[in-house]
Amino acid sequence: MATLTLPKExxxxxxxxxxxxxxxxxxxxxxxxxxxxxxxxxTPKQFWYTLAVSFLFLLLFVYAVAYLLIWGVGIWGxxxxxxxxxxxxxxxxxxxxxxxxxxxxxxLLLFHQTWRTxxxxxxxxxxxFAVMCAGTFPLLHMGRPWxxxxxxxxxxxxxxxxxxxxxxxxxxFAVTTYFTIxxxxxxxxxxxxxxxxxxxxxxxxxxxxxxxxxxxWRGSAFHWKRYEKVYLILAGISxxxxxxxxxxxxxxxxxxxxxxxxxxIFPPFFVAGAIFSGFAYVIILGIPLRNWYGMGDFIxxxxxxxxxxxxxxxxxxxCFGYFCEIWMSVxxxxxxxxxxxxxxxxxxxxxxxxxxxxxxxxxxxxxxSKRIRNNDxxxxxxxxxxxxxMWFERYVIVxxxxxxxxxxxxxxxxxxxxxxxxxxxxxxxFTTLFLLFVRFVPMISITELRxxxxxxxxxxxxxxxxxxxx
Numbered sequence: 001m002a003t004l005t006l007p008k009e010x011x012x013x014x015x016x017x018x019x020x021x022x023x024x025x026x027x028x029x030x031x032x033x034x035x036x037x038x039x040x041x042x043t044p045k046q047f048w049y050t051l052a053v054s055f056l057f058l059l060l061f062v063y064a065v066a067y068l069l070i071w072g073v074g075i076w077g078x079x080x081x082x083x084x085x086x087x088x089x090x091x092x093x094x095x096x097x098x099x100x101x102x103x104x105x106x107x108l109l110l111f112h113q114t115w116r117t118x119x120x121x122x123x124x125x126x127x128x129f130a131v132m133c134a135g136t137f138p139l140l141h142m143g144r145p146w147x148x149x150x151x152x153x154x155x156x157x158x159x160x161x162x163x164x165x166x167x168x169x170x171x172x173f174a175v176t177t178y179f180t181i182x183x184x185x186x187x188x189x190x191x192x193x194x195x196x197x198x199x200x201x202x203x204x205x206x207x208x209x210x211x212x213x214x215x216x217w218r219g220s221a222f223h224w225k226r227y228e229k230v231y232l233i234l235a236g237i238s239x240x241x242x243x244x245x246x247x248x249x250x251x252x253x254x255x256x257x258x259x260x261x262x263x264x265i266f267p268p269f270f271v272a273g274a275i276f277s278g279f280a281y282v283i284i285l286g287i288p289l290r291n292w293y294g295m296g297d298f299i300x301x302x303x304x305x306x307x308x309x310x311x312x313x314x315x316x317x318x319c320f321g322y323f324c325e326i327w328m329s330v331x332x333x334x335x336x337x338x339x340x341x342x343x344x345x346x347x348x349x350x351x352x353x354x355x356x357x358x359x360x361x362x363x364x365x366x367x368x369s370k371r372i373r374n375n376d377x378x379x380x381x382x383x384x385x386x387x388x389x390m391w392f393e394r395y396v397i398v399x400x401x402x403x404x405x406x407x408x409x410x411x412x413x414x415x416x417x418x419x420x421x422x423x424x425x426x427x428x429x430f431t432t433l434f435l436l437f438v439r440f441v442p443m444i445s446i447t448e449l450r451x452x453x454x455x456x457x458x459x460x461x462x463x464x465x466x467x468x469x470x
Contacts, residue, residue, distance in 0.1 A: 024297060026450050030196060033446050036293055037439070038201050044292045047435060054431035061425020064418055065140065073143045075418045082401045082413040087141035088252070089394040090423050093277070094134035095175065095249055096270070096390065099242055100278025101127030102182060105189075106238035109231075115306060117448040118298045122289065122438070123282050124186040129433045130281075131179045133426040138171065140422070167251035174248040178241050185234040191217050191227065192447040246274045253397060259340035260325060260400055269321035276314040276360075277390040279307050280383040285434065287380050289443060298444055305373050311386065312367040318393075319361040336405055343403040344396060348412065353396050359389025 024032075036042050068075055078085035101123035108116040139145040150160050151172045162169045195217035198210035217223055250270035253261040283304060290299040329337040344353050363385045366372045373379060402411050437443070 024453065026453065029298075029450050029453065030200075030446055032295075033298070033442050033444050033449070034196060034200055037197060037442060038206070042293070043439065046288070046292050047439070050288075051432065051435045054428045054435065057424055057428020058432050059428075060421050061429055064421035064425055065136075067418065068140060068422070069145075073141065075416060077414050077416045077419055079411065079413075081404060081409050081411050082399065084141075084398050084401060085413060086415050086419040086423055087137040089391070089398050090426065091134050091137040092249055092252075092270075092394045092397075093391050094130045094137075094426065095246060096274035096277045097281045097387075098127040098130035098134070098178075098182075098278065099246060099271075099274035100282050101125070101130075102178075102238050102242050103275060103278070104282070105185060106235040107242060109235045110239060114452050115303060117452055118300070118303055118444055119282060119286060119307070120448075121189070121445045122285055122434075122443045124182065124189070125434060125437045125441070126278075126281060126285060127182050128179070128186060129430050129437075131175065131182065132433070133430050135175060135179070136426060136429075137422075138168075167248065167255050170248045170251060174245045178245045181234065181238050181241060185231075185238055188227070188231055188234060189445060189448075190441065191215055192219070193442045193445065195219065196446055197442070242275075243271055246270045258400060258404060259334070259336045260329065260344065261397070263325070263328060265321055265324050265328070269318070269324075272314045272317035272321065273390060273393065276311060276318050277387055279311045279314070280386040280390075283307050283311070283379055283383040284387070287376050289438070291376070293443075295444070298449065301374055304376075304379060305370075308367050308373045308379060311383070312364055315360060315364040315367075315386070319357075322357070322361070340400060340403055344400065347403060349396070349399050349402070352392050352399065356389045356392035356396055359385045359392065363389075 076085055076087070078087070101120075104116050104123045105120045105127075108120075139148055142148065150156060150158070151162055151169060153162055162172075164170075191214055194210045194214035198207055198214050201207055201210060247267040247270065250266040254263060254266035256262060286299050286304060286307070290296055290304075326341060329341040332338075344350070363382055366378070366382060372382070399413055402413050404410070
């Protein structure tokens with residue numbers, strides 16, 4: 001009687017696994033990630049030092065906002081012709097940072113890229129907190145933020161209605177939609193992990209809080225079916241937002257007739273720049289989490305290497321956009337475009353343009369070296385340089401308002417102490433919120449990571465790991 005011989009499963013190379021080594025199973029994954037939340041003794045001292053510094057910057061932000069509400073936006077350096085200033089610079093910068101979380105969570109999920117499972121949770125949190133920081137700037141720039149609802153098409157006593165031909169109004173709907181979908185997508189993914197914390201905590205208050213947040217999750221087949229369907233639908237909804245939100249933000253500039261702004265390259269240029277800066281921030285957050293909490297088995301070198309490669313690729317796209325801007329100004333035969341380009345390169349703010357070229361083009365070329373990509377220190381430094389460069393990019397764009405058509409309308413822009421205080425304060429706000437997230441919410445998805453374990457360790461998708469990662 002013939003016997004059926006099943007083919008042996010090919011071993012999966014360690015560098016392709018979402019978890020390094022073969023020492024983890026369902027229980028150890030849950031304990032390693034869940035204990036960060038449930039066991040206060042696991043909180044490293046670096047966490048408290050960073051929280052203290054970020055809280056000081058948060059207090060600076062509160063003080064700067066209170067001072068602005070008392071005296072008005074005149075405390076900033078904005079004036080005619082440079083009426084936008086730091087508020088719009090930082091708004092675009094923060095919105096760009098939030099794009100990596102949606103790309104990692106939604107697009108990589110739809111493409112079955114399993115390496116996303118170790119970084120998607122804190123990348124989604126980064127998105128939400130970055131959008132919150134971004135939203136503060138246009139609200140404060142209004143001067144009377146308590147009238148923000150006038151931007152929506154709803155009746156009010158002043159008889160004011162939004163101007164729907166203005167991209168500044170489009171921003172309101174785009175950013176609000178982006179924040180809402182990202183928040184729901186993030187929370188839906190957290191429900192099974194909240195149930196895990198509910199069952200693992202010994203605190204009565206913890207059981208009540210996590211039990212409420214888990215929405216009665218029991219892990220039944222019915223729950224899993226609904227969960228996976230809703231999660232996939234939200235991923236499909238979120239995917240167009242990666243392109244649409246920063247495209248709408250770019251319309252703030254591209255729809256105008258300001259020299260070097262009125263260009264069709266702005267939408268893809270802004271989207272590439274957003275992913276560029278977003279992945280830089282993912283690396284900046286991932287390296288400390290990896291080292292402080294001993295998460296090297298989950299946030300592996302492979303994850304950081306892939307993020308660095310994405311950052312290198314999108315950085316080259318951004319630099320191609322810089323070249324296109326110069327080329328189009330020359331090819332257009334417009335004296336205004338040429339003169340504004342010359343002012344941008346060698347004018348009074350030329351130093352900022354060459355800073356962005358250095359930070360966004362010259363320094364990232366080091367990422368071609370695998371040795372650099374595998375070095376935490378240099379990867380961390382390069383990511384910070386990239387964020388500085390992307391901030392200078394927005395600075396260079398907005399500062400163009402000081403050199404427009406008529407020399408009689410030319411001016412200078414100098415940020416004040418309150419501009420810097422508000423900006424640095426949002427950094428404190430972001431860091432404080434993110435550290436609180438790390439302390440009370442699983443920074444890595446326990447559920448998704450357990451599914452990616454090899455079959456011998458209790459996982460269910462051993463084959464697709466190697467297929468998708470390759």
